[in-house]
Amino acid sequence: MSKSILVLNGPNLNLLGTRQPDIYGSKTLVDLQAECVEKGEALGYRVDFRQSNSEGTLVDWIHEARNRYAGVVLNAGAYTHTSIALMDAIASVGVPVIEVHISNIHQREDFRHVSYVSKAAMGMICGFGFYGYSMALDALVNHLRH
Amino acid sequence: MSKSILVLNGPNLNLLGTRQPDIYGSKTLVDLQAECVEKGEALGYRVDFRQSNSEGTLVDWIHEARNRYAGVVLNAGAYTHTSIALMDAIASVGVPVIEVHISNIHQREDFRHVSYVSKAAMGMICGFGFYGYSMALDALVNHLRH
Amino acid sequence: MSKSILVLNGPNLNLLGTRQPDIYGSKTLVDLQAECVEKGEALGYRVDFRQSNSEGTLVDWIHEARNRYAGVVLNAGAYTHTSIALMDAIASVGVPVIEVHISNIHQREDFRHVSYVSKAAMGMICGFGFYGYSMALDALVNHLRH
Amino acid sequence: MSKSILVLNGPNLNLLGTRQPDIYGSKTLVDLQAECVEKGEALGYRVDFRQSNSEGTLVDWIHEARNRYAGVVLNAGAYTHTSIALMDAIASVGVPVIEVHISNIHQREDFRHVSYVSKAAMGMICGFGFYGYSMALDALVNHLRH
Amino acid sequence: MSKSILVLNGPNLNLLGTRQPDIYGSKTLVDLQAECVEKGEALGYRVDFRQSNSEGTLVDWIHEARNRYAGVVLNAGAYTHTSIALMDAIASVGVPVIEVHISNIHQREDFRHVSYVSKAAMGMICGFGFYGYSMALDALVNHLRH
Amino acid sequence: MSKSILVLNGPNLNLLGTRQPDIYGSKTLVDLQAECVEKGEALGYRVDFRQSNSEGTLVDWIHEARNRYAGVVLNAGAYTHTSIALMDAIASVGVPVIEVHISNIHQREDFRHVSYVSKAAMGMICGFGFYGYSMALDALVNHLRH
Amino acid sequence: MSKSILVLNGPNLNLLGTRQPDIYGSKTLVDLQAECVEKGEALGYRVDFRQSNSEGTLVDWIHEARNRYAGVVLNAGAYTHTSIALMDAIASVGVPVIEVHISNIHQREDFRHVSYVSKAAMGMICGFGFYGYSMALDALVNHLRH
Amino acid sequence: MSKSILVLNGPNLNLLGTRQPDIYGSKTLVDLQAECVEKGEALGYRVDFRQSNSEGTLVDWIHEARNRYAGVVLNAGAYTHTSIALMDAIASVGVPVIEVHISNIHQREDFRHVSYVSKAAMGMICGFGFYGYSMALDALVNHLRH
Amino acid sequence: MSKSILVLNGPNLNLLGTRQPDIYGSKTLVDLQAECVEKGEALGYRVDFRQSNSEGTLVDWIHEARNRYAGVVLNAGAYTHTSIALMDAIASVGVPVIEVHISNIHQREDFRHVSYVSKAAMGMICGFGFYGYSMALDALVNHLRH
Amino acid sequence: MSKSILVLNGPNLNLLGTRQPDIYGSKTLVDLQAECVEKGEALGYRVDFRQSNSEGTLVDWIHEARNRYAGVVLNAGAYTHTSIALMDAIASVGVPVIEVHISNIHQREDFRHVSYVSKAAMGMICGFGFYGYSMALDALVNHLRH
């Protein structure tokens, strides 16, 4: 089995650290990438870390995981709440996908309480800031071991 | 009038044959393309067959049909249920567009019962598997003859 | 297997050609029957063609298909949107039923966007005028051949 | 033009006088028929007065009005609130149809506040008991004179 | 008992004849007043005819009917759909109030399908143009005689 | 008082034993009739047992119970969820009506959770298979004794 | 198998006979207990009869049925409409649970039309007063015999 | 501060002048660009004018405004009603964004009455045709001056 | 054509400058009037500026515009969201009406997201503070010139 | 600070004592005024007591409280449920406003369960008849003392 994990970030996450720091904190996407790579290494996995503002690109990348990655950690950002295409992609690829959100989306606007991603992902983690990504990697590797 | 028809496929349809075969069957997109081209030839039309996971690309392609294609057969996949942009594109191009779905979308989740594409397309065909594409080509050519 | 197909028409379709010609065209139910019989013959099937304004009679006729017809083409008219009894009948008879509508029901009033028939029928065709019946017969025979 | 008017009564109106007299009063359907015939005569019209518990029969009768009656007075009873088939029949026949209810349906259960008949009928009269039928005949004849 | 009837007209009805003639016709409020007074005289009643664009004034006038009028004919215009105050006024005055509308409100926008006035008025007449006022006066006097 | 009970069955129940046996079991309507007649005899009552696919016929039969039956056991099938006409018939006849369903309708599709019949029937029994009819007969006779 | 049945009563049922006698009758919970015990004896079962106003206690008692009772008759009172915990308990215990209500809950306030208990219980009986408990015991024993 | 303004146009606006001229007029996107550039010059600002059918590209462009433009005028077309990603982008960039629509979106289909863009944009202008863009540029510059 | 424009202000706008300055700013209605008059003069129009807390008075004033004003700028305040009477008045007067709001109403409570005024007004401007009135006057005059 | 309190009554309260005495009791508005004045005197405050059927007048009067009254006791009657204008007025005046209702509005029709006044008033008292006004005056003075 592949020893690589794909970490995907959706729209506006490239602005981390500059955007609404009261919600998302002041660290940047580069910081987050470093944390993920480091965590992956500790778990014995290589982490590929990407971000896109395009729904179609995120679908493409999830498809790419089919034969090349052991699993996916996905923060789909705003597309979480509107993209049936992402949900279908997750249901189609046959590798475990874990949903993560930096903030607790249930404490924000009503339209952020609905998640199409949750209908297909293995599990969901939200509200723990950047640390949620480490938790997701940890859970994914734990799952792969069983 | 153009003797070409554009057949467009939306997100995740590139995974046909590998994705949820209980719903979509085991034949692949390449098989489907072959069936469509063959059917087109039998009807006296060239078929251009494309697939994209990007909503914007599908909008672009529908626009492209304006002056170059006699009509469009569209399986918009998940964007069927969420894309007002696609609906507007169909309403704008001035060539007939026929909506097709492989499965009977009314027998799946509630959010698949709403179709923005249906509000602008000439007609809709669903539940007949790959054969629905042949039916759509047939109906389109029948329409063009009258 | 039976070589007969039952084509059923629901309420108000007896007025075809006189009723709202902008929606339904100017040809009559007799014209439609002729088209269906002719199409059936071309496909090697006898077509029985009926119309009723009564929900109960339509249920009776679907039951009748159980042992005597290879399949049913059903335009349930207004009962499409209100009749759970028809839906149950379709689910009970064990022969394929194809739903057809002359107009694209998704472009009319909201209450015509819900179809109980769709929850049980094999597939649905709408928006192609009388030609939709030929498409349905064609799809039914194609299905019976596989 | 025909000098006959068709007065149609829907389900359970045959029990008038015995059913829930606090809502519908104690006079019977025969009494109502007599009042309508008398009113019709005073207006110079013959009144045909019928009742059925079957939705399909009511649709049939409305169709019958097409070439044979100057107009229809319709109390569709419970079908008022559930029958799109009746609505379509009214929209198809090309003679004026006036909706009447004995009670004020807006003061009863919520599901009686919706009327499909109202979406196609010329006008509506409710809450005036049997006298509403006389008013409907009067309004119909007034309409026919203009 | 008083031999006077109060006919009340709500907002924008002063523009009758100039406003949306496809819906309301080309006769003016003065024409309507004349028709009502004449009809009243034929029935043996004096008709007081008023119009106001103010919800509060309409409430005041309904209160005024308490001791001085045999009944009220009310076309509350747009307040029909928004005014609980008018509904309460009708329920409080103890004289019969008949609701009338020139157009068939059930065939217009959804927000015109709800009537607070209907929850308290004796009966409702809609869709008969100006003639609906004559019908209402007739029904009111018929009611007063019984 | 009459010593006869009317047991009425609605649409598609004539297919019992052949239709969806996982929901309705494998015994037929004839079996059910035999059980009901036997149970009736044990309780000292004659049981008349009927089935119709027509809403209007069911309304007619409930009316028939007025002077000729001690009570009604009604499984209205799909009309349970759509027929205000049946509800009104039950409310009008003045004999006790008991609602019965073979399956537990609350565990099926959402549109089967609403029952117009329940708004007028004395009581409801569901989920006990054919035995529910015996329970209903038992409860009806117990009620008639008090 | 255990020859004991557990009959559970939810909140406010301890006030039977004193509370809203127009809905619940004038007999007390002690009377009901006696009827259930007697019925149980006639059926060859010991009946344990309990009441609690606490949701948690009712959940505990349903759990207790797992190894010690042949089945449960449950009138969950107001918790019927609000307790997912009770629903889960019923789904977990692996013994048949029959839902019973003294009144016909479908004829009361809207919030009493929803039952979480119905989503997990074998069947439901309502509207037959105290006799519904006897019916439930009878149905439970009939079920255990098959 | 930058002396450039970014004017962004969403899906299907490239078809202006050809698409539904009753709604959008007959002038083209090139005409609109010329008007905006000219207005910008009059106000002392350079106008960059772009159009894309891709939601992701529009998000990218809004991000681009962060350090390089004084503000954004945005007609998001159909994405107005479906894109939380665009809303988040606007909330993140820290430059003023003004929403503009050519038609009055409140007078079109219901699904065009909801605007995610409005939840984050400074203000909204709709219904004034192409002139709305000039108004938006004017308002933006007025805002920047204060 | 008249060279006068009517600027109308609805309920509570007389408290401008004292009421919720975080939403509405600290300038008063008198300041706003001065700005509007000045802007009107610059455009070659006389501006009549009024305020009322009464829905009926606002309807009266809109009617007054029929023959005496070239157009209306309307900030209907809270009546924006509740007044069908105002909507009807705007649709009746035959002069252009432009809707303006000081704040961006889409960023406030949900009940402020619905605007009856928008269903009839030519266009809408919101979120630009007092400057929105100048924009409205500008757009109105631009419209009158074409 | 002012030693005067304004007690305001909305539509139809002038009919107190004559209107629906089962809900509102048999004492009149004059009786209520006397009770309020007396209570005010006992508390050391002058009470101004008014009633209007006009929403606009009630808004005017609340504005009047700004500089001249220590607080307001408001029974807005039917406008409670429909008037955003009143809510805005309360939020704007900067003096405490206490909402009072004679009946318990939560036990009446559904549309009386929504209160716009409650969204801005300090507190609410309902269901205590006329005594609720005394309670409101008492609470207001208690509040002013702290």
Place this chain on the structure above:
Amino acid sequence: MSKSILVLNGPNLNLLGTRQPDIYGSKTLVDLQAECVEKGEALGYRVDFRQSNSEGTLVDWIHEARNRYAGVVLNAGAYTHTSIALMDAIASVGVPVIEVHISNIHQREDFRHVSYVSKAAMGMICGFGFYGYSMALDALVNHLRH
């Protein structure tokens, strides 16, 4: 009649003074108890003051009021919005129950706007802090005197 009043407090009210002081103030439940006892004495009644986090216990205590207390003052806390069991208990006990809330629940989250307690309690007081309890005791004693 009993000279004792029962004051009941629901979940989390034991944390008063420590919990969200911006909403509930800084005084504790012990302070509140002292105020209630003192107020009771002034009114000639003994006050029993209790708190529980258990819905079942609150139901038990309301039952206890039946024969032993003159009335109940109830702050049901969060159970106000979810407990039909409490509503039923209040409707069953036959002593007056007054609902009180420290904050104005209509100005908090939507799910706090619904009160089952209000459907059965005599009256409701909210938004007056601890003083609301004194008002409730006062209103209760006033009620008992009449």
Place this chain on the structure above:
Amino acid sequence: MSKSILVLNGPNLNLLGTRQPDIYGSKTLVDLQAECVEKGEALGYRVDFRQSNSEGTLVDWIHEARNRYAGVVLNAGAYTHTSIALMDAIASVGVPVIEVHISNIHQREDFRHVSYVSKAAMGMICGFGFYGYSMALDALVNHLRH
């Protein structure tokens, strides 16, 4: 700061291992407790592990955490979806609370998609089986260290 963590389990979790093993797995609550204690020790914390079927007891235990525990891990089971009391308790105690669910609740019935607990808890973890508890303990300790 305390070096103890409270792990709380809600209704029906005592049946783990016996209840619906397809959803919850076959390990028992005792197994889960062992895993949590072991994980706690590894993190340097003592874990107190409890289960209750009573909403009130869970509220009590959360209160207990105020001064005695460093944080809480809460699987509220069915109360997650119905208990505002639990939400208020979490918001009141001033220690971090982490919500955990064994299954992915978003893939089950609709009523399990709403979580009152999520509105107050720091973060949420679901879909990872028992391992979710370890993740929660890990996240809690990570949070306490920052």
